[in-house]
Amino acid sequence: DIQMTQSPSSLSASVGDRVTITCRASQSISSYLNWYQQKPGKAPKLLIYAASSLQSGVPSRFSGSGSGTDFTLTISSLQPEDFATYYCQQSYSTRAFGGGTKVEIK
Amino acid sequence: QVQLQESGPGLVKPSQTLSLTCTVSGGSISSGDYYWSWIRQPPGKGLEWIGYIYYSGSTYYNPSLKSRVTISVDTSKNQFSLKLSSVTAADTAVYYCARERAIGDAFDIWGQGTMVTVSS
Numbered sequence: 001d002i003q004m005t006q007s008p009s010s011l012s013a014s015v016g017d018r019v020t021i022t023c024r025a026s027q028s029i030s031s032y033l034n035w036y037q038q039k040p041g042k043a044p045k046l047l048i049y050a051a052s053s054l055q056s057g058v059p060s061r062f063s064g065s066g067s068g069t070d071f072t073l074t075i076s077s078l079q080p081e082d083f084a085t086y087y088c089q090q091s092y093s094t095r096a097f098g099g100g101t102k103v104e105i106k
Numbered sequence: 107q108v109q110l111q112e113s114g115p116g117l118v119k120p121s122q123t124l125s126l127t128c129t130v131s132g133g134s135i136s137s138g139d140y141y142w143s144w145i146r147q148p149p150g151k152g153l154e155w156i157g158y159i160y161y162s163g164s165t166y167y168n169p170s171l172k173s174r175v176t177i178s179v180d181t182s183k184n185q186f187s188l189k190l191s192s193v194t195a196a197d198t199a200v201y202y203c204a205r206e207r208a209i210g211d212a213f214d215i216w217g218q219g220t221m222v223t224v225s226s
Contacts, residue, residue: 001169034212043202043216044153055214087153091210094168095143095155 002026004090006098012106019075021101023088028068032092035064035073038100039084047086048073078103108133110203110217118197118224124190128203128217135184136161141206143213144177144188146199154199158206159186193224 003026013019023033031051036044046055048064051071061076075082083105088098114126128142135142144156157167159177167175176189190197200221204213 032210036213043204043219044213045216046212046214049207049212049214055212089153089212091206091212094166095158097153097155100152 001094002029002090002092002096004088004096004098006086006088006101008101009099010102010104012104013078014106015078015080017078017106019078019082019103021073021086021088021103023066023071023073023098025069025071025090025092029090029092031067032090033064033066033071034089034091035062036087036089037082037084038087044087075103108205108215110205110215112201112203112217112220114220114222116221116223118193118222119226120194120224121192124188124193124197124222124224126188126201126203126220126222127185128187130184130186130205135179135186136181139208141209142177142179142186143204143206145202145204145213145216146197147202147219148196148199156188156190195224198222198224 005024033051035048038044052064063074085100085102087100109131111129118124141158143158147153157177159165159179174191179186200219202219203217205215207214
């Protein structure tokens with residue numbers, strides 16, 4: 001099975017900061033990598049699919065990059081509503097999620 | 107606007123079978139482009155994919171759960187279902203149903219989730 005490792009597991013940031021979250025696959029998954037945002041008590045929400053495609057309705061401050069084994073999610077200017085937990089997920093084989101990155105207010 | 111809604115018992119006894127149903131509204135489960143998944147999240151922990159089903163009935167399960175999982179579809183009711191046998195406390199989680207847009211794509215629509223507790 002392909003393992004997904006996210007880093008950091010948590011981070012503290014201020015409104016307006018640029019935030020980068022990384023996700024590494026244990027073997028190449030091409031561009032079969034998706035990113036989700038989850039707020040407490042809610043279902044995850046799709047942000048980025050196919051590594052770098054922005055889901056309809058998602059603000060342009062979110063962006064994704066990478067291919068193969070290394071991927072990043074970037075929030076260009078953190079907004080109050082962005083404080084949440086973020087998960088990467090590979091859809092190359094048996095679906096698997098990273099462990100999550102909790103973005104907290106500094 | 108397609109919506110998904112999970113339903114089923116919130117409490118299951120150890121060793122019994124957990125059964126949940128996901129009802130699809132606003133669209134047909136038989137639309138050929140989509141795969142229908144179950145995903146779970148233990149309290150305070152991350153997400154675990156359980157498996158998916160295509161409207162034709164073909165399935166693919168997470169190998170870690172395969173021996174205990176059955177996912178089925180009822181196209182006449184626009185529903186798909188999950189059965190997880192021989193449950194233990196480790197199966198306590200929020201269970202989500204979700205739509206995968208196409209094979210190898212992302213989960214673009216999720217249900218709100220339903221909490222299932224395994225306890226005697």
